[in-house]
Amino acid sequence: MTRPHIRLGVNVLASGRHDAAWKTFDDKRHLSTDIDHFVQIATSAERGLFDAIFFADGPGGLVSEAHSRPWRALDPMVLVANLAAHTEHVGLVCTTTTLFGHPHTIARQIASVDHASGGRAAWNIITSQTAPALGAFGLSQGWDQQDRYLRAEEFVRIVTGFWDSLPDEAVVADTERSLYLDPARLRPLAFEGQHFSARGALSVPETPQGRPVIFQAGQSADSRAFGARYADALFTGQRVIEGAQAFYSEVKALALGYGRDPDHLLVMPGLFPILGATEEEARRRKRALDDGLDAAALRDELSHHLAVDPDRLADLDAPLPWAEIEANEDSVPIASRWHRNEMLKEARLNGWNIRDLMFSNITGGHRVYVGTPESFALDMVDWVDRRGADGFNLNIDVQPEGLDLIADQVIPVLQRLGRYRRGYEGRTLRDNLGLPRFVAGDAADLRAAV
Numbered sequence: 525m526t527r528p529h530i531r532l533g534v535n536v537l538a539s540g541r542h543d544a545a546w547k548t549f550d551d552k553r554h555l556s557t558d559i560d561h562f563v564q565i566a567t568s569a570e571r572g573l574f575d576a577i578f579f580a581d582g583p584g585g586l587v588s589e590a591h592s593r594p595w596r597a598l599d600p601m602v603l604v605a606n607l608a609a610h611t612e613h614v615g616l617v618c619t620t621t622t623l624f625g626h627p628h629t630i631a632r633q634i635a636s637v638d639h640a641s642g643g644r645a646a647w648n649i650i651t652s653q654t655a656p657a658l659g660a661f662g663l664s665q666g667w668d669q670q671d672r673y674l675r676a677e678e679f680v681r682i683v684t685g686f687w688d689s690l691p692d693e694a695v696v697a698d699t700e701r702s703l704y705l706d707p708a709r710l711r712p713l714a715f716e717g718q719h720f721s722a723r724g725a726l727s728v729p730e731t732p733q734g735r736p737v738i739f740q741a742g743q744s745a746d747s748r749a750f751g752a753r754y755a756d757a758l759f760t761g762q763r764v765i766e767g768a769q770a771f772y773s774e775v776k777a778l779a780l781g782y783g784r785d786p787d788h789l790l791v792m793p794g795l796f797p798i799l800g801a802t803e804e805e806a807r808r809r810k811r812a813l814d815d816g817l818d819a820a821a822l823r824d825e826l827s828h829h830l831a832v833d834p835d836r837l838a839d840l841d842a843p844l845p846w847a848e849i850e851a852n853e854d855s856v857p858i859a860s861r862w863h864r865n866e867m868l869k870e871a872r873l874n875g876w877n878i879r880d881l882m883f884s885n886i887t888g889g890h891r892v893y894v895g896t897p898e899s900f901a902l903d904m905v906d907w908v909d910r911r912g913a914d915g916f917n918l919n920i921d922v923q924p925e926g927l928d929l930i931a932d933q934v935i936p937v938l939q940r941l942g943r944y945r946r947g948y949e950g951r952t953l954r955d956n957l958g959l960p961r962f963v964a965g966d967a968a969d970l971r972a973a974v
């Protein structure tokens with residue numbers, strides 16, 4: 525049996541995933557808007573032969589995170605369009621919401637990026653509804669869970685319908701007949717939904733990938749069903765292998781149920797490595813970064829996640845107040861529960877005290893790995909071999925130095941193990957991810973049918 529190559533993305537955050545990373549920079553004030561810095565990160569990812577760089581985003585509005593660290597300031601669509609010009613191979617994943625705005629805008633923008641990048645665009649779907657976003661769009665309340673996913677479904681069907689609406693062969697450019705675009709070859713959309721409707725064809729012709737790649741980020745049962753049906757790759761957040769295996773086997777089975785090849789649905793949990801030449805050096809690097817955190821603010825954040833009074837978390841070396849944590853689960857908003865549950869699963873498994881949990885990336889949510897480049901490579905291989913993941917969306921402690929370290933020291937280990945590419949396989953992101961080119965109207969595409 526051939527053992528699959530590990531897929532890797534970089535979850536780009538200007539200063540890095542560690543909340544105190546920004547304190548290590550000379551120019552601390554412009555990190556979120558410094559385009560040269562993003563170019564450096566993209567170039568480093570490409571040097572490490574990463575599949576993609578990934579721009580998470582909120583649906584709108586200024587987030588409270590901005591009070592304590594550089595936040596996601598620039599529109600990711602503009603960023604990926606810019607980075608397309610500075611890179612050649614790496615995929616460009618842009619996060620946008622299916623709750624706000626109209627699908628036509630996203631269909632046109634992502635298709636344009638696919639052309640501008642020679643087939644490297646991906647759309648990452650999020651379904652979150654934060655208070656800043658509702659405020660920015662002038663709404664006083666959001667949608668319930670069922671409506672969130674109905675909206676998402678209608679949104680994605682319109683976007684993909686638009687992507688299929690102007691096939692390459694419709695551009696005939698026939699000088700004899702003075703016919704540039706043949707209307708008979710269009711596949712216009714006629715979609716009437718409960719939330720969104722759209723008619724006609726997109727102005728952007730079929731893109732180099734046929735359809736740009738679709739990522740989706742979520743965790744709930746509705747999210748898993750939605751992702752298994754419409755996405756090519758899932759960005760997810762398991763922190764323990766058993767949970768990752770359950771998620772993995774469930775979404776692959778769901779994909780099969782939708783008539784899809786499960787290998788064409790990639791599962792990529794987030795993962796946050798902090799590395800050093802020895803394990804002790806890695807721990808020292810983490811401690812040095814952690815020392816830059818505001819412990820009181822972090823304790824408030826933990827108390828919020830756990831729905832436990834901050835006073836109960838005052839002694840950092842005490843055990844976690846498990847009885848209270850369990851009793852208060854129902855008072856945590858549904859949207860935050862996956863994050864809470866994953867943290868708690870890892871804490872329970874490792875017998876963590878309050879301090880251990882508090883300094884385990886509770887703001888970012890993804891599993892932290894502290895160790896050497898070799899042990900980190902083996903950890904990733906282990907998760908893939910045990911069918912908990914197809915690859916990982918890596919969170920980097922400090923950008924770009926943490927990413928350079930991975931490119932220079934982790935990737936060669938994976939290559940020696942025969943588990944990573946030595947050069948990009950193809951021209952498009954689909955080629956590199958091993959995903960087939962989508963053929964519009966293909967009978968296998970049950971995703972189009974409702």
Ligand SMILES: Cc1cc2nc3c(=O)[nH]c(=O)nc-3n(C[C@H](O)[C@H](O)[C@H](O)COP(=O)(O)O)c2cc1C
Binds near residue numbers: 580742746747858
């Ligand atoms: C790994 C992961 C990454 C996510 N990234 C984002 C993001 O960048 N921006 C955002 O607003 N929401 C993000 N979300 C939130 C999801 O889009 C979704 O709103 C959330 O998981 C709640 O929906 P669910 O309970 O149906 O999963 C992310 C969720 C997960 C699990």
